[in-house]
Amino acid sequence: MTQRVELAALIDRLAIDTLITDYAGSVDDGDWDAYRQLFTPEGRADYRSAGGIEGSATEVSAWLAETMRMFAMRQHFIVNRRLRFGVREQDVGDTARVRADYLNPMRFAGEPDAEPATAPDFTCGGRYEFTALRTHGGWRLRQVVVREKWRSTQAAGQTWDQAVVGQRTPPLTEPG
Structure with a gap:
């Protein structure tokens, strides 16, 4: 690979x-x-494994x-991204697939007059499968598939470890 090709691949990555x-960011911020705009005109997303729908980006x-x-409150952490450039008929690197794990802590909306809480009470995790296409406007998503693997909810007054384990776990060290 020449330096020019390596630089182009790095820029694409x-x-x-x-x-x-x-x-x-668009999902977390509710910027629909x-x-x-992140999708190609024919772009699709599939949220069925998380209890959602499959359909066009719109x-x-x-x-x-x-x-x-x-x-x-919503905050995605998308990590362990594995990117592979596609090889299709006469493809010159204009498609890519990304598999990435996610952790998504969220906070249920409370009553309108209630004191706002900030700690998450619903958390889910799983894997995304993204398919991207190089367009004249840059890279766009052709497909997003959500594969939710787990979720955890936390009742009012319950600590996170109680929600996960079902009971209070002992501290790592005893006090005093």
């Missing part, structure tokens, strides 16, 4: 990484216009806009 980060963004209202 950074652009795709930014695309994935922008995906997380930005969400739709259909899914409308569903997300409604569904995400129940969460006052």
Whole structure:
């Protein structure tokens, strides 16, 4: 590989990484216009494993806009990104697949007059499978598939470890 090719591949990797980060940010911020702009015109998303829908980016963004209202706080952590450039008929590196793990703590929206809480009470994790396509406007998502592996909810007054384990776990060291 020449330095020019290596530089082009690095630039593509950074652009795709930014695309994935922008995906997380648009969902967390509830910016559904930005969400739709991340996709190709024929782009689709599949949230069925998380209890959602599968459809066009427009259909899914409308569903997300409604569904995400129940969460006052959302924050995606998308990690362990594995990127592979595609090889299809006459493909010159214009497609890419990304598999990445996610952790998504969220906070249910409380009563309108209630004191706002900041700790998450709903957390889920799993894996994303992104398919990206190089377009004249840069890299865009052709497909997003969510594969939720687990979720945890926390009742009012319950600590995180109680929600996860079902009972209070002993501290690592005894006090005093």
